[in-house]
Amino acid sequence: MELNAITIGFVVFTIFTLGGGFGVVTTRNLFQGTIWLMVSLFGVAGYFILLSAPFLAAVQILVYIGAIAILITFAVMLTRSVTRIKERYIRIVPSFIGSLLLFLILLFGVTVPIFGSHLPESAPQYVASTRDLGMALVDENGYVVPFLLASVLLTAAMIGAIFIARDEKAKGG
Amino acid sequence: MDELCTGLCQILVESGADAGLAQFLSLLVGVLLVSGIPLVTVIVLIWVERKVAARIQDRIGPNRVGPVGLLQTIADMIKLLSKEDITPTAADRVLYNAAPLVSFASVVLIWAVIPFTPFHFGVDLEIGALFFVAIASFGTLAIMVAGWASNNKYALLGAFRVVSLLVSYEVPLVFALLVPVLLAGSMSLLDIVHAQTGMWFVVLSPLAFVIFYVSSQAETGRAPFDLIEAESELVAGFNIEYSGMKFGMFFAAEFLHVFTNGILMALLFFGGWMGPLYYESPLIAFAWLGAKGGLIYFTTLWLRNTVPRLRIDQIMAFNWKFLVPLSIANLIFISLALKVMQELGASPRNLAEAGFVELLPTTVVLLVINGAMTIYLLGLLRKRGQEARRESMAARVPLAQAAAD
Amino acid sequence: MAPLWMYLAVAAALFSLGVFGVLARRNAVAILMSVELMLNAVNINLVAFWRYSETSTDLLLNGYAFTAFVLIVAAAEAAVGLAIIITVYRNRRSVIPEEAVALKG
Numbered sequence: 001m002e003l004n005a006i007t008i009g010f011v012v013f014t015i016f017t018l019g020g021g022f023g024v025v026t027t028r029n030l031f032q033g034t035i036w037l038m039v040s041l042f043g044v045a046g047y048f049i050l051l052s053a054p055f056l057a058a059v060q061i062l063v064y065i066g067a068i069a070i071l072i073t074f075a076v077m078l079t080r081s082v083t084r085i086k087e088r089y090i091r092i093v094p095s096f097i098g099s100l101l102l103f104l105i106l107l108f109g110v111t112v113p114i115f116g117s118h119l120p121e122s123a124p125q126y127v128a129s130t131r132d133l134g135m136a137l138v139d140e141n142g143y144v145v146p147f148l149l150a151s152v153l154l155t156a157a158m159i160g161a162i163f164i165a166r167d168e169k170a171k172g173g
Numbered sequence: 174m175d176e177l178c179t180g181l182c183q184i185l186v187e188s189g190a191d192a193g194l195a196q197f198l199s200l201l202v203g204v205l206l207v208s209g210i211p212l213v214t215v216i217v218l219i220w221v222e223r224k225v226a227a228r229i230q231d232r233i234g235p236n237r238v239g240p241v242g243l244l245q246t247i248a249d250m251i252k253l254l255s256k257e258d259i260t261p262t263a264a265d266r267v268l269y270n271a272a273p274l275v276s277f278a279s280v281v282l283i284w285a286v287i288p289f290t291p292f293h294f295g296v297d298l299e300i301g302a303l304f305f306v307a308i309a310s311f312g313t314l315a316i317m318v319a320g321w322a323s324n325n326k327y328a329l330l331g332a333f334r335v336v337s338l339l340v341s342y343e344v345p346l347v348f349a350l351l352v353p354v355l356l357a358g359s360m361s362l363l364d365i366v367h368a369q370t371g372m373w374f375v376v377l378s379p380l381a382f383v384i385f386y387v388s389s390q391a392e393t394g395r396a397p398f399d400l401i402e403a404e405s406e407l408v409a410g411f412n413i414e415y416s417g418m419k420f421g422m423f424f425a426a427e428f429l430h431v432f433t434n435g436i437l438m439a440l441l442f443f444g445g446w447m448g449p450l451y452y453e454s455p456l457i458a459f460a461w462l463g464a465k466g467g468l469i470y471f472t473t474l475w476l477r478n479t480v481p482r483l484r485i486d487q488i489m490a491f492n493w494k495f496l497v498p499l500s501i502a503n504l505i506f507i508s509l510a511l512k513v514m515q516e517l518g519a520s521p522r523n524l525a526e527a528g529f530v531e532l533l534p535t536t537v538v539l540l541v542i543n544g545a546m547t548i549y550l551l552g553l554l555r556k557r558g559q560e561a562r563r564e565s566m567a568a569r570v571p572l573a574q575a576a577a578d
Numbered sequence: 579m580a581p582l583w584m585y586l587a588v589a590a591a592l593f594s595l596g597v598f599g600v601l602a603r604r605n606a607v608a609i610l611m612s613v614e615l616m617l618n619a620v621n622i623n624l625v626a627f628w629r630y631s632e633t634s635t636d637l638l639l640n641g642y643a644f645t646a647f648v649l650i651v652a653a654a655e656a657a658v659g660l661a662i663i664i665t666v667y668r669n670r671r672s673v674i675p676e677e678a679v680a681l682k683g
Binding site (some may be wrong): 025092124130165 | 580582583584585586587588590591592593594595596597598599601602603604605607608610611612614616618621622623625626628629630634636637639642643645646647649650651652654655656657658660662663664667668673676
Binding site for chain 1 (some may be wrong): 251265268298299300303306307308309310311313314317318321329335336340344359360
């Protein structure tokens with residue numbers, strides 16, 4: 001692997017993604033945990049750019065940093081029994097062993113089979129653009145049904161979230 | 174920037190530099206230029222803003238340092254830099270210090286996609302318009318972080334108010350932004366400007382422009398939506414614990430954001446660098462963009478210094494009950510009309526290649542739709558206003574009788 | 579360009595971090611954040627396989643489009659999940675899932 005901008009980018013985004021992920025599962029303070037989560041997801045957005053999917057990168061930043069981060073910070077502040085929790089973890093040893101095992105299984109189960117498969121060594125030169133994605137999303141042979149279902153899901157989730165989180169006292173009206 | 178890069182690259186390579194190094198150096202120069210322009214602009218902007226505000230309020234404004242007070246901002250910067258750099262003991266040190274940087278960077282990054290002339294731009298992203306919205310969300314997060322990291326009740330409350338305002342007004346902003354994207358058929362800012370060769374988008378959809386204008390005024394926290402500051406009632410909100418240059422960063426970010434939005438509106442709705450003789454020289458094109466952006470910027474200052482501040486419930490009600498439905502309706506009607514016109518063959522498929530005459534039918538139809546919506550809305554607002562007045566009168570009559578008794 | 583297996587390794591590590599968080603953390607908000615990590619690990623895999631396979635040439639956008647749908651589901655999940663957490667907190671003054679046992683037989 002030669003040293004070029006993409007390699008440097010890959011290393012930087014790996015540090016972001018895994019460092020942020022480590023921060024999420026270890027920090028005691030949930031607000032800092034949210035910021036770590038955003039660092040991690042920013043790294044994932046960087047991967048999307050390296051993988052020539054800039055649209056996904058922008059949507060990732062918009063959805064996670066613009067919306068979900070704000071949502072989580074509000075939830076953290078509204079549920080302030082955080083300080084009551086003495087121990088951060090339960091069953092830490094079995095969880096650690098379990099996730100380590102899972103990591104090894106994933107690493108060898110997913111990564112090894114790609115060597116010697118029909119997948120090409122390097123990525124193809126030509127890649128679909130954002131315009132192609134847009135056309136595919138509304139193409140009747142493409143993803144128009146999932147697309148419509150997703151919009152229904154979002155509407156349902158929005159109504160559901162508002163209904164669940166509404167104050168009991170205000171429910172009379 | 175492309176043009177500049179190839180030019181600089183060639184010169185460097187011809188003078189014997191390594192090709193990779195030459196490319197890297199010219200890219201570096203480009204990055205420094207694009208990020209340097211806003212940094213220099215903001216110094217002038219603060220002076221302009223203070224002068225305009227002073228004139229509207231019948232004052233003279235800064236006039237001591239330099240000719241007509243031009244160097245006032247530099248003097249202020251020196252003052253801010255020489256102040257003690259305070260971090261509250263209970264604050265979260267890292268996040269507290271990172272927040273102003275992220276806030277300022279979120280505005281400077283927008284300039285990466287702004288095309289100054291047809292040939293001079295940082296990058297022409299396929300997703301330029303989306304990039305602008307995504308980057309703006311960093312600013313929102315920075316405010317939240319600043320409020321929390323200060324470890325101060327007032328800062329946190331201020332941050333809550335501001336963040337709820339910013340998140341809410343992002344919705345109509347994005348819906349209004351979708352109209353130029355829809356008309357141009359591309360999210361690249363360069364393509365959006367090129368698509369306005371025949372007709373500016375402000376003519377095709379004035380309502381989208383008005384929605385974008387109002388919500389960007391809210392996004393930058395300017396009156397009548399200036400909950401961010403509200404000096405008199407809210408002890409300044411989220412930046413209460415900040416002092417010195419850290420406060421200055423938030424301040425500069427806000428001022429720069431207003432001007433950036435002016436430039437963006439010029440690009441999205443007023444044809445960017447289009448104007449008589451713009452193809453003659455990049456300088457003329459740049460001057461046109463600057464003039465249009467500056468004019469829009471001036472109107473926002475004018476508005477800021479003229480209207481009173483609204484209450485937070487009024488701001489939220491205005492957004493969710495008025496702007497959001499309006500922006501959705503506007504988008505639906507415009508996309509429907511455009512599709513029908515294209516199927517009938519009355520409207521060109523590619524606006525970038527269409528002239529003024531070919532666009533006339535589209536313009537008329539879209540204008541009529543926009544006009545009808547405006548008339549209906551004005552009627553609706555009139556009815557609501559009358560009802561509100563009647564209710565307040567009805568509430569006042571018993572009080573007056575009680576006072577008489 | 580980094581080879582495919584590197585992306586897969588990072589995604590595996592991120593997914594395992596998320597699994598660890600879900601299993602070990604006590605706070606419901608922290609668990610939700612760990613679930614987001616797992617979703618993003620899946621997204622990295624989807625986009626990486628899409629980019630490195632031949633299908634990206636003939637406009638088959640399965641990986642690309644699927645990732646977009648995962649993002650939509652993630653947004654919906656976060657909104658509903660946090661609403662549930664806030665409601666549970668309001669009723670029981672607790673954000674620890676083990677303590678919400680009202681429906682336990």
